[in-house]
Amino acid sequence: MEHKQNETFSSDFLWGAATSSFQVEGAQNEGGKGLSVIDVMKKNPKITDFSVAIDHYHRYKEDVKLMADLGLKVYRFSIAWTRIFPKGNGEVNEEGVAFYNDLINELVSYNIEPLITIYHFDYPQDLVEQYGGWMSRKSIEDYRAYAEFLFKTFGDRVKYWLTINEQDHVVRIPSRLGLTGDDRYEQMRLGYQANHNMCVATALTIKTFHELGMKGKIGPAVSYSMVHPASAHPDDHLASKDAMLIKHNYLLDLHCRGEYSKPFQTYLADRNYMPQIEDGDLDLMKQYPPTMIGVNYYFSETVTSFPATEEFPIGYQKEALLAEAEAGVFQVVKNDRLQATDWGWEIDPVGLRLTLRELNERYQLPIIITENGMGAYDELDEGDMVHDDYRIAYLNEHIKQVQLALNDGVDVFGYCAWTFIDVVSGRNGMDKRYGFVYVDRENFDLKEMRRIKKKSYYWYQSMIESNGKRLT
Numbered sequence: 051m052e053h054k055q056n057e058t059f060s061s062d063f064l065w066g067a068a069t070s071s072f073q074v075e076g077a078q079n080e081g082g083k084g085l086s087v088i089d090v091m092k093k094n095p096k097i098t099d100f101s102v103a104i105d106h107y108h109r110y111k112e113d114v115k116l117m118a119d120l121g122l123k124v125y126r127f128s129i130a131w132t133r134i135f136p137k138g139n140g141e142v143n144e145e146g147v148a149f150y151n152d153l154i155n156e157l158v159s160y161n162i163e164p165l166i167t168i169y170h171f172d173y174p175q176d177l178v179e180q181y182g183g184w185m186s187r188k189s190i191e192d193y194r195a196y197a198e199f200l201f202k203t204f205g206d207r208v209k210y211w212l213t214i215n216e217q218d219h220v221v222r223i224p225s226r227l228g229l230t231g232d233d234r235y236e237q238m239r240l241g242y243q244a245n246h247n248m249c250v251a252t253a254l255t256i257k258t259f260h261e262l263g264m265k266g267k268i269g270p271a272v273s274y275s276m277v278h279p280a281s282a283h284p285d286d287h288l289a290s291k292d293a294m295l296i297k298h299n300y301l302l303d304l305h306c307r308g309e310y311s312k313p314f315q316t317y318l319a320d321r322n323y324m325p326q327i328e329d330g331d332l333d334l335m336k337q338y339p340p341t342m343i344g345v346n347y348y349f350s351e352t353v354t355s356f357p358a359t360e361e362f363p364i365g366y367q368k369e370a371l372l373a374e375a376e377a378g379v380f381q382v383v384k385n386d387r388l389q390a391t392d393w394g395w396e397i398d399p400v401g402l403r404l405t406l407r408e409l410n411e412r413y414q415l416p417i418i419i420t421e422n423g424m425g426a427y428d429e430l431d432e433g434d435m436v437h438d439d440y441r442i443a444y445l446n447e448h449i450k451q452v453q454l455a456l457n458d459g460v461d462v463f464g465y466c467a468w469t470f471i472d473v474v475s476g477r478n479g480m481d482k483r484y485g486f487v488y489v490d491r492e493n494f495d496l497k498e499m500r501r502i503k504k505k506s507y508y509w510y511q512s513m514i515e516s517n518g519k520r521l522t
């Protein structure tokens with residue numbers, strides 16, 4: 051729908067940018083930090099590891115100054131659980147607490163609102179060894195107690211909290227759960243148990259948040275994006291609806307409604323994935339839903355139906371990690387109407403508006419965009435500049451759609467670009483860059499890690515300064 055008049059961004063709209071601890075901090079074995087599942091992950095020889103990352107642990111002051119010059123109103127970062135509790139539970143590591151106190155104080159001194167992700171993929175390895183990690187119900191209390199410690203320690207300066215980053219991905223990527231082995235069915239089954247336990251842990255954490263009288267908002271950061279039907283064929287439409295359910299909605303249905311919807315129950319039962327649910331779990335979720343939703347949005351997907359056959363029986367998945375096809379449900383296909391990034395992620399700004407509307411219609415909660423950005427092979431030219439016009443175009447078009455979603459009545463109160471500064475990409479090392487600030491390190495050559503403002507830095511700076519009026 052087009053509108054005659056456009057809403058403007060409110061004067062307190064939170065313009066921001068994001069990172070995560072293991073992708074920026076480095077100092078993997080410093081400051082008393084314990085090991086996370088990321089630290090022990092089998093190294094992919096094609097990409098760098100995360101042990102030094104971009105050395106933010108030592109350079110955070112320089113980085114925060116760059117954020118302040120950029121005009122950020124909010125900075126989303128995550129706390130490395132194993133810097134606070136090296137073993138995931140038990141003794142507190144005061145050096146880790148001091149690091150985050152310093153970082154938060156630095157942000158606050160520039161009037162930058164800290165938005166904390168409590169846990170962003172780097173789960174304590176020790177908890178996997180102690181009791182199997184998220185697959186055990188013991189994980190519930192350890193997560194809650196860790197979050198409570200953060201609320202009590204940093205809550206005087208932090209208003210916005212994200213509980214778990216992309217739980218839907220954690221569930222489907224075995225290494226993020228600390229799982230080994232090749233039995234994909236078993237991994238999925240365990241993944242859904244982990245998913246359930248994480249939902250209970252989230253609800254209990256939100257309960258604690260309220261009991262402590264914390265001011266502000268709390269909720270998950272979900273990877274959520276529209277799934278389009280590839281054609282007008284009703285089977286494709288059904289496939290897109292089912293894909294939305296099993297990729298995205300199942301999770302928010304649990305967080306926000308304490309509900310395993312009937313079609314999702316059937317999906318789990320058919321595959322033997324149904325987790326153990328204890329009495330009271332679903333009521334707890336119903337009673338303590340999130341007070342905001344964080345959305346990570348990069349691309350949309352387009353699907354056709356994918357009937358199960360003898361060759362592809364129900365439960366068959368085409369891709370081992372993030373499902374690109376599930377027999378009996380859907381198959382992702384190329385959308386010829388959309389351009390894609392160098393990694394094949396289809397660029398769909400209107401998909402963001404649709405995503406926001408879908409979330410609003412289903413859950414009616416305030417929304418903050420916690421990740422949105424374009425990964426690219428950036429090049430530093432001889433004049434020390436990265437001319438990342440493609441990134442500016444990507445962000446510009448997506449932010450325009452956020453504005454249109456405001457017209458549609460969606461309560462979006464902030465936008466965090468991914469990322470503030472080049473980080474080590476989860477799967478593509480330093481090849482795939484996202485930041486407004488270039489870091490001159492390569493995969494295997496750390497160089498000096500100089501910080502260099504890209505063209506997009508200046509564009510975002512003027513966009514923030516004009517409160518969104520300078521969108522082109």
Ligand code: BG6
Nearest residue numbers: 070215216425475476477478482
């Ligand atoms: C999200 C994660 O999945 O996507 C980030 O929360 C990640 O940690 C981002 O970096 C982009 O993914 P990638 O693989 O391009 O780094």
